[in-house]
Amino acid sequence: MIKIQSITKSFGERVILNEISGSFEKGKPNLIIGASGTGKSVLLKCIVGLARPDYGQVFYDGRDFYGSDSEERVEIRREMGMLFQGGALFDSKNVEQNVMFPLDVLTKMPLNEKLDRVNFCLQRVGLENVNTKMPSEISGGMKKRVGIARAIVNTPNYLFCDEPNSGLDPQTSILIDELIQDLSEDLDITTIVVTHDMNSVMGIGEKIMFLYKGHKLWEGTNKDITHSGVKELDDFVFANKVMNSLRSK
Template sequence: MIEIKDVCKAFNGRDILLGISGQFKPGDTSLIIGGSGTGKSVLLKCMIGIIKPESGHILYDGRDFHNSSEEIQKDIRREMGVLFQGGALFDSKTVLENVKFPLDMLTNMSEKEKIDRAEFCLQRVGLENAGQRTPSEISGGMKKRVGIARAIVMNPKYLFCDEPNSGLDPLTSVRIDELIKEITDEFGITTVVITHDMSSVMGIGESIMFLYKGKKLWEGDNSNILQNTVPELNEFLFSSKLLQDLRK
């Protein structure tokens, strides 16, 4: 379980996060939603250790990430998998080499063990025949799946996905959502997805946190989000054509 407690962050005197608290449970696909500039990405960066909050606590199964020893922080980082918005694949490496990269950097596995693990992860995301291609030779949706394979190659306890559907067509977006949900269920991962995609909200939002101007204004799931009474959330939701159609 991941717990965030009263997390605050500011840049150049401007408050970005104003006391955010919440829980993300194992086996749930948890979404953090909100418009641009609401603090979603900053919260994610605090959670994965790219930046440090001014105050508050981020706990990984009871371990206070930013207030622990360097050794404990490294242990927690080894338990994370991250799917970056742009994919962050190495153009000079093959698909298999991209997936294998964390194993090369962080484990003492033999080369055969690393290849076997990378091939298993590629098979799990439906890319068992793409290992020798380069990123320039595959589609945007395939790049996202390579990113997911790399994110799970270390068998993480915690999976973070930053705008996984960015730049994808609607059908491919649904397939990526389904894959993230399947992997979360199959391996009991604590998954946190940053998104503004309403199809993701309605499709896989088992736990949803809505941020607005650095504050958490609502928390729930996709079974009750349409019944919320928060004006800012409804304005955000029904700017989507998908939800406009559902409301009719």
Template sequence: MIDIKNITKSFGDRQVLAGIDGSFKPGDTSLIIGGSGTGKSVLLKCMIGLIKPDSGQVLYDGRDFLTSDLDAQKAIRREMGVLFQGSALFDSKTVLENVRFPLDMLTDQSESEKVDRAQECLRRVGLEKAGDRMPSEISGGMKKRVGIARAIVLNPKYLFCDEPNSGLDPLTSIKIDQLISEITDEYQITTVVITHDMNSMMEIGEQIMFLYEGHKLWQGNSSTLTHSNVKELNEFINANKLIREMEK
């Protein structure tokens, strides 16, 4: 369980987040949605410690991440897995080496244990035969799957995905959504996804938070998403539908 309470953040005189509250439950795929510049990526970075909010709390199973000492923060970070927007793979490392990188950095496992765990995660995302390939030799969708494998290699309790469908075709996007949802349910991870993808909202949005100009204007699930009386949310949904139609 992740709880965020009254998260605020400003850059200079521009307020980016204005008192954001929310809860994210284990086993649920929770989405944070909104247009560009609404604060959703800043909120994610506050949650994982890349940006320090001006005020508020980020609680991981009751542990206040922001006020914890460095050792406690490191312990919480070891329970996180992160899929970055651009996959963030090391070009000079093979697929297998990319996946095992967190094990090299954060564990004292033996060489064989790390290889076995990395291969296990590659099997889980359907890339068991790609371990010896370089990132330049695989497709964008495969890179996303490698990123997911790396994000789960430490058996995280919390999984964060920043625009996992960015740059992917609709069919590959659906497969990535399904994979994230399956892994979340299978391992009962608390998963938070930043997205503006309409298919993601309708198919895997078990909990959805809508941000607009730094404010949380709506929270619900995919079944209630299109029935809100929030003008800004309806405009956001209709714009996404139009974009999807133009892409067909």
């Protein structure tokens, strides 16, 4: 479990996050949703340590991330897997080399064990016999799956996904959502997904945090979201339904 308390972050005089608190549960997808510019990605960066909050705490299974010394923070970071918005694959490396990269950097595992682990992870995300292909030779959806394989290759306890369906068609987005949900359950890890895609929300939103202008306005499940009683959330849901309807025409 990941728990955050009173996370506050400003850039200059602009308050991006205003005392955000909540918890993210193990074994299920935890979604952070909201319109663009509402602080979702900044919150994720504060959670993983890419941006330090001005105030507040982040706990990884009871370990105070920002209250720890540098050595313990490094150990916590070793337990993280990250899927970036664009996939962030190395163009100069093939699929196998991309997935193996965290093992090269973080472990002293023998090459044959690395290859076994890479092949297992590629098989787990539904990609076989693509080891030698370059990122330019595979589709956008395949790149995201390679990114997921790389994120789980080091057997993380925590998986973070920033807009995993960005730029994907609806059918591929569903496949990515289902893969993230399956991995969260099968590996029993704490997964946090930043998204503004209502299809993802309704499909895998077992735990949802809604941000609006840097404030947490609502927390619940996809079963409760349509009768939240929060106007800003209702407007967000309606706007997304309209956009999805226009895209399908």
